[in-house]
């Protein structure tokens with residue numbers, strides 16, 4: 001038995017605008033993960049994927065056209081490695097809430113691909129893995145920027161411009177982030193599609209808002225590089241305001257953002273596709289507990305604390 005895994009992620013600044021080519025900053029959540037556990041199978045049994053959380057079990061056949069994301073990922077890996085399905089059982093389980101802006105799809109795909117390659121006696125480079133997971137992300141998102149798969153596969157904070165242009169990002173001081181989950185599932189494909197419709201109806205107006213997000217990201221990058229957490233916090237709020245104007249926030253997200261700020265967070269914003277899912281708050285050691293309690297009080301169904309370093 002071997003265990004492979006991949007982390008959840010948060011977007012610190014720049015979601016949605018990144019789909020249109022502006023930069024964004026994202027970070028993994030190392031303690032919140034998806035897991036793939038390999039167990040050797042009997043000769044001739046073929047490849048079976050067991051999704052523990054949903055309770056379904058699937059056989060992977062290279063020839064079959066199956067409308068299932070896990071099977072599609074496995075087929076992509078096998079075709080890429082140019083091998084037949086091994087006799088193996090891969091169990092998947094995840095602590096990452098689905099459709100919540102935390103990159104659960106990318107994390108499960110990444111863990112599965114790592115496990116399957118190992119069952120075939122091979123390893124995938126991060127570049128290969130990133131490409132394979134991106135191809136699958138298209139199924140979830142329609143027009144993904146590639147930021148989710150990149151931060152999940154490389155498991156390091158990144159400054160992401162596009163799939164060919166990203167680099168590790170290091171803030172001068174570690175960032176203490178409280179994450180609050182609205183508990184509302186919201187497919188990223190829909191919010192991204194709605195921003196696209198707004199854009200098509202008013203290209204210049206929306207372009208201005210996307211550029212405003214780009215300015216937040218650039219200013220935040222500089223603030224974080226010199227350890228100016230107060231400015232970094234203000235820029236989170238500014239970024240959130242523009243996301244609201246793009247209609248991708250929600251009453252619940254706004255309520256959690258307000259609660260975090262009211263409890264002394266340096267900044268707070270929605271994170272990811274929006275309309276539900278998660279928000280983040282930048283805190284200090286002194287405000288962390290108060291912000292966590294305020295989020296729970298304001299209706300967060302789950303709260304995590306992570307450190308970005």
Ligand code: PMV
Nearest residue numbers: 015016101144145188272273
């Ligand atoms: O998967 P999510 O909900 O974290 O959204 C990813 C970020 C977006 O910018 C909204 C979409 C994208 O592809 O970059």
